Amino acid sequence: MINDKKVLYSGMQATGNLTLGNYLGALKNWITLNEEYECFFGVMDLHSITIRQQPADFRKRARNLLALYIAAGLDPVKNCIYYQSHVSAHAELGWILNCFTYMGELNRMTQFKDKAAKHSDNINAGLYTYPVLMAADILLYQSDYVPVGKDQQQHLEITRDIAQRFNSIYGDVFTIPEGYYGKRGAKVMSLQDPSKKMSKSDENPNGSIYLMDDSDTVLRKCKRAVTDSDSEIRYSEDKPGVSNLLEIYSACTGKSIEESEKEFDGKGYGEFKPAVAEAVNAILEPMHKEFERILKDKAYLDGIIKENDDKARYFANKTLRKVRKKVGFTDIPH
Ligand code: TYM
Numbered sequence: 001m002i003n004d005k006k007v008l009y010s011g012m013q014a015t016g017n018l019t020l021g022n023y024l025g026a027l028k029n030w031i032t033l034n035e036e037y038e039c040f041f042g043v044m045d046l047h048s049i050t051i052r053q054q055p056a057d058f059r060k061r062a063r064n065l066l067a068l069y070i071a072a073g074l075d076p077v078k079n080c081i082y083y084q085s086h087v088s089a090h091a092e093l094g095w096i097l098n099c100f101t102y103m104g105e106l107n108r109m110t111q112f113k114d115k116a117a118k119h120s121d122n123i124n125a126g127l128y129t130y131p132v133l134m135a136a137d138i139l140l141y142q143s144d145y146v147p148v149g150k151d152q153q154q155h156l157e158i159t160r161d162i163a164q165r166f167n168s169i170y171g172d173v174f175t176i177p178e179g180y181y182g183k184r185g186a187k188v189m190s191l192q193d194p195s196k197k198m199s200k201s202d203e204n205p206n207g208s209i210y211l212m213d214d215s216d217t218v219l220r221k222c223k224r225a226v227t228d229s230d231s232e233i234r235y236s237e238d239k240p241g242v243s244n245l246l247e248i249y250s251a252c253t254g255k256s257i258e259e260s261e262k263e264f265d266g267k268g269y270g271e272f273k274p275a276v277a278e279a280v281n282a283i284l285e286p287m288h289k290e291f292e293r294i295l296k297d298k299a300y301l302d303g304i305i306k307e308n309d310d311k312a313r314y315f316a317n318k319t320l321r322k323v324r325k326k327v328g329f330t331d332i333p334h
Contacts, residue, residue, distance in 0.1 A: 001038075001142075002038040002142075002315065003038055005036065005037050005038040006036075006037050006038070006144040006145065007037060007038045007039075007040070007141055007142055007143045007144050007145075007175070008033055008037035008038065008039045008040070008143060008144065008145045008146070008147065008180070009039075009040045009041075009042075009137065009138050009141050009143035009145075009146055009177070010026060010030060010040075010041055010042075010146055010147050010148055011041055011042030011043065011044040011084065011137065012026065012027070012043070012044060012065060013044045013045075013047050013048045014043050014044065014045045014048045014058065014061045014062040014064075014065045015048045015051060015053070015058075015061065015200065016200030016201055017200055017208075017210040017211070017212060018065070018068065018200065018210065018211045018212075019188075019198050019199065019200055019208045019209060019210055019211065020188055020198060020208070020209040020210075020211065020248065020280060021149065021185075021187075021188035021197060021198035021199070021208070022149075022200070022211070023072065023211055023283070024182070024184070024185030024188050024248065024251045024252070025148070025149030025150070025151075025182065025185055025186055025187065025188060026147060026148055026149055027069070027072050027074075028072070028182070028185065028251070029147050029180075029182040030074060030079075030147055031072065031073040031074060033147065034075065034078040034079050037144075037145065039078070039079040039080065040079070040080045040082075040141050040143070040312060040315075041069060041074060041079055041080070041081050041082075042081075042082060042083070042084045042137060042312075043062050043065045043066050043069075043081075043082070043083045043084060044084050044137070045058075045062050045083055045084055045085045046084045046085050046090060046091060046094075046133060047084070047130060047133060047134070048062075049126065050115075050124065050126040050127040050130055051115075051119060051122070051127075052122060062083060063295075063301070064291075064295070066081060066083070066301070066304075066305070067291055067294045067295045067301060068211065068287075068291055069081050070290070070294050070304070071287050071288075071290035071291035071293075071294055072287055076304045076308060080308045080311045080312050081304065081308050082305070082308040082309050082311070082312040083305070083309065084137065086305075086309045086312070086313075087140075087309065087312050087313050087316050089140055089313070089316035089317055089319070089320040090133065090136050090137055090140065090316065091133075091136075092320060093136035093139065093140055093316075093319070093320055093323060094129075094132055094133040094135075094136040096136075096323060096327060097132050097135055097136050097139075097162055097166070098129055098132050100162055100165055100166050100169075101129075101131075101132050101135075101158070101162055105158055105161065106128055106129065106131065106132075106158075108154075109130075109131055109154060109155070109158070110154060111130075111131075111151070111154070111155070112127060112128060112130065112131075115127055118201065131154075131155045131158050131159070132162070134155050134159065135155075135158065135159035135162045135163070138156075138159050138177050139159065139162075139163055139174045139175075139177070139319070140315070140316040140319045140320065141312075141315055141316065141319070142174065142175040142315075142319060143175060143177045144175055144177060144178065145177065145178055145179075145180040146159075146177050146178070146179055146180060147179075147180040147181070147182070148179060148180075148181070149181075149185075149186050149187060149188075149197075150181065150186045150187040151187065151197055152179075153179055156177065156178075156179045159177060160176055160177065163175075163176050163177070164176060170326040170327070171326070173319075173322060173323060173326055174319075182251070184247060184250050184251040184257075185247060185248070185251035188244065188247065188248060188251075189240065189244040189247075190202060190204075190207035190208065191206060191207050191208070191209070191221055191222070191224070191225040191226065191241075191244070191245075192204050192206050192207035192224075192225070192226055193207060193226065194226060194240035194241045194243070194244045195240065206221055206224055208221075209221055209222075209280060211284060211287065212288070213284065214288075215277075215281040215284070215285060218277045218280050218281050218284065219274060219277040219281075221277075222245070222273045222274070222276045222277035222280070223273050223274070223277070225241060225244075225245060225273065225276075226241045227239075227241040227242050227245070227269055228241055228242055231268045231269060233246070233261060233264040233265070233267065233268075233269075233272050234261055235247075235257050235261060245272065245273070245276050246260050246261065248276055248279070248280065249275065249276045249279050252276075252279035252280055252282070252283055253279045
């Protein structure tokens with residue numbers, strides 16, 4: 001608990017172009033949570049270097065991500081929005097937790113297997129121990145809830161296992177976190193292959209709507225989205241393409257799936273697909289304007305970064321001091 005509120009933690013990697021999946025599965029659900037929870041949202045730049053980055057481009061992407069958080073509606077005064085690499089406690093706790101994580105557990109991580117297959121020329125140890133650093137992120141802030149998309153569920157489970165193992169040895173050090181999933185949009189699928197999740201690293205750019213896509217591009221991608229042989233607009237397991245579009249429509253408009261189905265009852269894809277695009281653009285267009293405005297205001301952004309870094313450091317170091325004591329490191333003289 002911080003200020004009598006439960007703690008909520010999440011973040012995104014500063015790699016690639018963020019997709020509508022990142023927004024609907026995570027960012028969108030973060031916006032209003034600060035009323036009820038003490039919220040921390042990291043720009044996960046330490047995780048990003050598990051894949052080789054071009055330094056100048058990487059620096060820009062990390063700053064853009066921070067600006068995008070704010071542009072999407074996260075108030076940087078009510079939420080702690082900060083860079084993971086500015087708080088060295090993440091790397092330190094990550095190392096310590098490495099020594100409480102078994103290789104057998106890491107071998108089971110499906111995201112590692114996927115990423116190793118995609119980057120077979122650079123299967124580094126960081127990619128392998130990635131979930132341990134993620135556990136450190138979450139546990140450092142004594143987080144109760146972690147709002148993420150379904151693809152992160154396995155990482156959350158290993159975080160709980162590591163925390164429980166540590167607590168069973170040293171007493172109640174860490175809060176055991178729980179996943180927090182949105183009602184809609186927890187798994188947005190590719191527009192070109194609805195059996196795969198929409199992903200920043202998809203080779204086919206038509207499969208993903210990027211948060212920076214302009215309205216014409218969004219419309220074009222929605223029109224090209226793979227659907228089924230019949231023309232019925234109905235949510236069903238045997239209609240994955242249409243169901244995904246309904247999911248997107250419902251998540252963007254706030255209407256239920258049933259309401260959305262009714263709205264398009266008897267209508268064809270010719271009406272449905274542009275309506276999906278319009279619902280997406282109604283979110284993206286104002287976000288683009290805010291993003292440009294915030295990025296231009298260098299002094300404002302720098303001030304936010306400084307303040308929130310300090311806040312994150314304060315809470316992270318509190319947990320790290322406790323952990324250091326528990327494992328038996330000698331005190332650092334002042
Ligand atoms: P990342 O950067 O891959 O994704 C950021 C968030 O977007 C969600 N997401 C999706 N949700 C629905 N449909 C999709 N197609 C889709 N694609 C991505 C992800 O579930 C995630 O919530 N390991 C994390 C970053 C991280 C983190 C953390 C998250 C590092 N430390 C601590 C929470 C807590 C990641 O790579 O997310």
